[in-house]
Amino acid sequence: MGEKHIDELSGVETTGHEWDGITELNNPMPRWWLWTFYATVVWALAYTIAYPAWPMISSATTGVLGYSSRADVKNELAAAEAAKSDYIEAVKSNSVGDILADDKLRQLATAAGSAAFKVNCIQCHASGAQGSPGFPNLNDDEWLWGGSIDQIYKSIAHGVRFDGDENTHASEMPAFADIIEPKQVNEVAAYVASLSGTADTPELAAAGAKVFADNCAACHGDNAKGNKELGAPDLTDAIALYASGQAAIVSQVRHPKHGVMPAWGARLGDVNVKELAIFVHSLGGGE
Structure with missing residues (x-):
């Protein structure tokens, strides 16, 4: 060294x-x-x-x-499942009206419904529930089949014109091109458009009022405010399901479109349908 x-x-x-x-x-x-x-x-x-x-x-x-950390996780999951089962049982045993009246249960159902909406409903009604041509906006207070919590629940559970559910909403507007004259189609379209101030030919509205009274008032009402039991829309506003304007009204009168919504009750179960109904009602347009 x-x-x-x-x-x-x-x-x-x-x-x-x-x-x-x-x-x-x-x-x-x-x-x-x-x-x-x-x-x-x-x-x-x-x-x-x-x-x-x-x-x-x-x-x-x-x-x-x-x-054991695994045992801790297992216990936490078991506790979460127990809490979830209590919540699910509460949703099962309560009507949508009772859920809406219970603040805690309503908040939980709204959160769960929001998640279910993103998975099942945004494809048609869009992520913000604002709808798209042919699919209603769920944020406003214009409802084809009614916007009360029970009516929303029924619409989601049984659908609209859905063949697989005998309790589905069912109505059909006739193709008036086979019933009235082309001139009358233009007249009634002008009248309907005039109700919301969008008529291109307002001079035809007076004649169209008579055509409406003879052919359309039975479903849409004498005042054209619609009928939620029949799914007949309110024609006095400018809200259109497919397209707006007098030309679009002419097309709908001649060859009406009939939308279809699945019956979600059989697909998702009653708990998820109730959650969806609570969420849709919470968007602000519920009656």
């Missing part, structure tokens, strides 16, 4: 390492640092003895305290 080299200025032994004429002093670590290091070593050994740590062939050491 070579002789130890002592730094002349500090009197401290060097390690023998040198970089560009700078030598490294072999100063000892601070005592507090060493004791902290030793304490962490002891803590690590104690931890591996107390808790599961050392891997074995098909398992691991269980630790003297018997702790």
Whole structure:
């Protein structure tokens, strides 16, 4: 072994390492640092003895305290399932009206309904429930089949013109191109458009009023305010399901479109349908 080299200025032994004429002093670590290091070593050994740590062939050491993070997760999941089952039972046993009247249950149902809406309904009604051509806007207070909580529930559960459900909403507007003259079609379209101030030929509205009274009032009402029992829309506003304007009204009178909505009750179950009804009602347009 070579002789130890002592730094002349500090009197401290060097390690023998040198970089560009700078030598490294072999100063000892601070005592507090060493004791902290030793304490962490002891803590690590104690931890591996107390808790599961050392891997074995098909398992691991269980630790003297018997702790298991998997058991904790299992217990938390079981508690969550128990709470969920209590909520589901409450939704099952209460009507949508009762759920709406219970603040806590309503909040839970609204949150669950929002999630269900994103999965099942946005394809037609859009992510913000604002609808699209042929699919109603669920945010306003214009309802074809009624906007009370019970009416919304029925519409979701049984659908509209859905062949697989005998309780579905069912109505059909005749194709008036086969019933009245083309001139009368234009006249009644002008009259209907005039009710919302969108008529292109308002001079035809007076004649169209008679055509309306003879052919349309039975469903849409004498005042053209519609009939929710028949799904007949209110014609006095400018809200149109498919397209707006007098030309669109002419097309609808001649060859009406009839939308179809699935009956979600059989697909999703009563709990999810109630949650969806509560959520749709919460959007602000519910009656």
